[in-house]
Amino acid sequence: MYISHLLDSLNNKQKEAVSAPLGNILVLAGAGSGKTRVLTHRIAWLLAVENNPPSSILAVTFTNKAATEMYYRIKNILGKHPCGMWIGTFHSLAYRILRIHYIEANLPKDFHIIDSEDQHKLLKRLIRYLNLDENYWSARQAMCYINAKKDEGYRPQKIDKYLHVIEATWQRIYAVYQEACERSGLVDFAELILRTYEMLRNKATIANYYRERFYHILVDEFQDTNHIQYSWIRLLANCKGYITIVGDDDQSIYGWRGAKVNNMQSFIQDFPQVKTISLDQNYRSTKNILKAANYLIANNKNRLIKNLWTNSDKGEYISLYCAMNEIDEAYFVVNKIILNHKNGLALKDCVILYRNNAQSRVLEEVLLHLRIPYHIYGGIQFFERKEVKDALAYLRIINNRNDDAAYDRIINTPPRGIGTKTIEIVRKMAQNRQLTLWQASIVLLQEKVLKYSSNLALQEFIKLIENIAQNIANLPLEIQTNLVIKQSGLWNMYQQEQGEKGQSRIKNLEELVNATEKYNNHYNKDMVPLQAFLSNIALNTSDEFTNHNKDTVQLMTLHAAKGLEFQQVFIVGLEEGIFPSQIAIKEQEQMEEERRLAYVGITRAIKKLTITYAQTRRIYGQKVFYCKSRFINELPQECILMAERY
């Protein structure tokens, strides 16, 4: 595309947003109204027409995949790489800043990001160490507590007599967890943002540098920013610079994770002379589907009203199916997909959306039974598989000996005679002397505390890691990975596993080597390849690595469907207590979020929408009766046609 044609593919409102005079802009974009197109073209406009250098642009997207897509679209428009532009998620941008300013952020050079599984494991261990009853103080709840506190910008409080005992205990867990992370150089996702925020707030020279540099900040999916992310943007905003935010308050679905839809209203108040532009033409769905979405969302009270419309045809009726139970529901959906497929529709154009991950089980069984290939988006993906995580843990400890989460994973994998008792002694020593597990192991060996056989086994482990580290130094990443898998003993261990499972684990380890070979260290040139690769994995969800070109039916939760579109959408389980969920039924605010989630689901459909509900479902082995969801009653009944059994 040529610059002179930059505005050609846009409607008038989109043109207005793209070519708006420099200033603070709120693009209130309805579902399917071309948010991505507007953001991409706005950046191209700022570069090509307003002649800003790429380095003056900071663009924040919701996923890394969206960032990559946007980057290449901009490149196509401009005809050259927008080198120097920063684009990514809040997490990846924060990580980038922390990598540069790790000293000022008080982090070790080799700090590593931990994922939620590692965070959970670490907390489990610490809760046990604190002698707390795990039935009351679960690691899962602790994780939610700590992440929520960080999202709100809070550090562990001083515990005094005025603090309620429950709050004081959570605070204690938070404090001990944070100390453990600091010792090991581990940073969780919430910490990335909070740490960057604190560093920028405390180091005026660094903050000023970025304020001067990023003259234009653009944020996509603004409705799902949380408190600390918003504060982050405010801190970086230059009084001379400009912010463009794009969002849809009707699609705010991450309130449970701390997202604040009110940030959109706050933006109007906190930033001077905000120009609001509404995009209300939907290019995705038929009239019937859009009407259903509009009717449904009109039941929410706190909205920035948009009047979403479309030029497309009325299209097919929305199908509604009342199933006897979840099995009947699954057969109905899969049979419909088979029928459509026979009529020429690709399987990958069909998506089945559900409220909770657990709902996929019956659907999977039926898909398997009817031999229809499928892909679960957000299920256990490549980098979450046991054998891959084991290999990555070796790579991590080679990169950073103090990575406690990695140490914990591989200390006795493959089995090397280090029993739970020895590991407990290492942990106790680490806690008591404020050391990492690796440091505690060295001290234990020096002080000869362990019995002979344990001492020997631990010594062998330390030697093994040091030897591998020495053997692989300065080799290309794929050779490093290959050697780590072989020399660690993982390869042998999994090869001895019988049957298909063992075979597939070996295949996955081979695939990991392939992944390192293909890895293009494009954005992280200042890091050694191993470190760059590990951080890239930690920052991207596994789905973002997956190639979705195979013709398979797509299965995902409604949350995961955000930003996507499909020819045929099936939303299953529309029952009171399932969707909306039981918790939402009691809470007005949560009910509105559930409705927004239903709105997101409906607006993913291009041509055909099918909604199903079941009269009964087996929950924990018990048959439970359900009523159809209120959301069905809120749809325009003239757009709906009851479907017959297949």
Ligand SMILES: Nc1ncnc2c1ncn2[C@@H]1O[C@H](COP(=O)(O)OP(=O)(O)OP(=O)(O)O)[C@@H](O)[C@H]1O
């Ligand atoms: N001016 C336009 N002319 C034709 N098609 C357009 C135009 N703008 C957007 N589209 C198309 O409309 C569809 C929806 O666009 P896009 O995915 O960018 O919307 P969105 O606002 O991000 O949607 P959502 O928020 O619902 O995920 C895409 O297929 C896009 O190519």
